[in-house]
Amino acid sequence: MADVGFADLVELYRHTAFDGDGGGVLQVANDHVADMLRAIDANEALYDLT
Numbered sequence: 001m002a003d004v005g006f007a008d009l010v011e012l013y014r015h016t017a018f019d020g021d022g023g024g025v026l027q028v029a030n031d032h033v034a035d036m037l038r039a040i041d042a043n044e045a046l047y048d049l050t
Contacts, residue, residue: 004046008036 015033018024028034040047 004036004039004050009050012036 011033012026015029016024016026026033026037028037040050
């Protein structure tokens with residue numbers, strides 16, 4: 001996955017249980033979520049953007 005778009009970020013947020021203190025827990029619910037996280041982690045500019 002070379003790019004992460006808005007719809008991808010919405011999916012990440014839907015799989016996150018926010019704790020109200022600025023943090024939360026992300027459930028890696030499927031391969032698509034895992035692929036997005038790998039893409040974000042591997043690309044510093046994409047990490048900064050997201």
